[in-house]
Amino acid sequence: MKYHLQLLIEALQQECDRLEAEMKVYIDHWEFSEAGVLKNAWLYTRDKLRILRQLENPHYEEILHLKNNIRDLKQKLDNQVMSDPSINKILDRIGRNYRKIDQLELQKKKPFIDGDVLLSFLDKLANWEIHDFDLEIEEEYLIQVTRIENSLKIDLRLQDQKPLDYSISDQGIAVLKQMNFCYLFTQPGK
Numbered sequence: 001m002k003y004h005l006q007l008l009i010e011a012l013q014q015e016c017d018r019l020e021a022e023m024k025v026y027i028d029h030w031e032f033s034e035a036g037v038l039k040n041a042w043l044y045t046r047d048k049l050r051i052l053r054q055l056e057n058p059h060y061e062e063i064l065h066l067k068n069n070i071r072d073l074k075q076k077l078d079n080q081v082m083s084d085p086s087i088n089k090i091l092d093r094i095g096r097n098y099r100k101i102d103q104l105e106l107q108k109k110k111p112f113i114d115g116d117v118l119l120s121f122l123d124k125l126a127n128w129e130i131h132d133f134d135l136e137i138e139e140e141y142l143i144q145v146t147r148i149e150n151s152l153k154i155d156l157r158l159q160d161q162k163p164l165d166y167s168i169s170d171q172g173i174a175v176l177k178q179m180n181f182c183y184l185f186t187q188p189g190k
Contacts (some may be wrong), residue, residue: 004116005056012049019045059104066097073097121145125152127172 009134026035053060066084073094077087124130125147132146 003050008054009049009056012052016042016045016049059107063101063104066101070094070097078117 019038023035023038023042025037026032050060050064057063073090077090082090118135121130121133122145125133125145128147132144135143135145137143140158142157144153145155146155148152
């Protein structure tokens, strides 16, 4: 079964492909103003697609960069007359890029928490089916959500159990205080 993220990526990819094809038709007919309108929509859709692909695979941007580099190096080989040492350097670099791509694709992907799962936990918390839960963000940050009577206590911590205010800037603390995170700060003077 596909996750919502994968379905969204597929839909955005189809939209991106459709916009690009339409844009090329307008360009072929020398209708550049219409193509320009589609270009803005295509760029917007492509950027959203890249963000979603980055959520799916945190190495997406680096893999994309390496693939583009390989394409450029191959074009350089096809379009220029070079000496053998130069050709060997380019071929070596292409090989390194392919190996790096393989290495990145084999790396274990970080688990992705589907929004539905998080909503399910919050619903269980609201219905007193569970008392609390922890949400790990990256490797060092932890959000602890606890129900206390009719309110929620949201505790932002580092994995070593230090409160987050040991690693957050004063400006960040001010923003969190504006959001009514008032019991988070334990350092004197904050």
